[in-house]
Amino acid sequence: MVTETHFQKELEELKESLLRMAATVEEAIRDSVQSLVRRDSELAQKTFGFEDRINKMEIVIDDMCLRLLALRQPMATDLRFITSAMKIITDLERMGDQAVNIAERAISLNQEPQLKPYIDIPRMAEIAQTMVKDVLDAFVNRDSKLARSVCERDDLVDGLNDQVVRELLTYMVSDQKAINRAVHLMIVARCLERIADHATNIAEDVIFMVDALVIKHHADEKKEEEA
């Protein structure tokens, strides 16, 4: 019973670490987009520091998961939870890379006059951030309803991205001098779209995990007993 409780405590620590990593990724997205909106290249420079922090978090959590797998030899539900966590941190790390990419574009864009007011891009960023937060909450709480709502929001982000691309194309067509800045902005929008894609990928895993849990619930209990 002592070991069981200890294992539960370790699982709680894993959940907390995941939520901390997600919060850091959210922060990186927010700061990178703010550095563009406020034309604050110093903030953009600061954003680069997130990359290293997020990479380190990934390694620490990955290691935590490996140790849990090796030492606790979890079965069924916990096993699936830990291996899913290992996949999720890969997605989170790649979101961090996208935030850095946005900050790089912001630095280039801030050196030139602003092409247009930024309206859709901050909206995309806001939605992407809530998707990151909610999908991790959905994961740790095994909440497939919340995960489904994350998947739905992906369409919103895709729609905004299409809108941004269409608008920027008209700028490009009417003014050749706008092309460079328009391409940078398209890439920013694409980065946000990719972040939303990563969140959606996690959400799909959560749905799969929770649904499989419901379907296999009794079978798993049996298997655990047998083992």
Next chain:
Amino acid sequence: MVTETHFQKELEELKESLLRMAATVEEAIRDSVQSLVRRDSELAQKTFGFEDRINKMEIVIDDMCLRLLALRQPMATDLRFITSAMKIITDLERMGDQAVNIAERAISLNQEPQLKPYIDIPRMAEIAQTMVKDVLDAFVNRDSKLARSVCERDDLVDGLNDQVVRELLTYMVSDQKAINRAVHLMIVARCLERIADHATNIAEDVIFMVDALVIKHHADEKKEEEA
């Protein structure tokens, strides 16, 4: 000893399944790009069938890995190998999605006159395919040198993508009627770039995995290598 041999056999089966999944992904990439180059929308339609096959392979291999973790309780190297395999199949599945995306664009593009001869895109596809093949070989054979060569090829694909984007922008600027087709082609190039990114992500995992192994087992040799 019997159990050990049986476990080794199961690991071999896992490796073979991974290589089969990678080969299917390669095929999907090749067919989707060929459907564009040959303007063969029937082939593009056929490509959609890969999505389902690849998704099923992912589920089967994921299950295989979970069973190995639960029943064999592998330690150290094998544990890392199995959890890496679980991450790799996620990347492979997403590459399959990109191939489907390419086939969708091909169908749209094949309905209009060809904007330009396709030269760089088939080259990108060829490189991306060899990256997929080589990175899986690198993984199953724990070959970090081959994995490093995959990372290097990512720059080639990025360079070609930049070239494609620049070229298409000139088409867009000079002829408004070209914009729609140019955007489709940019997306095709971006899909190939993403496929290469996934292969590079796997390659980085392989390098990390093999290096961790080297550090653990041949600490001295590793130091010499770095020096």
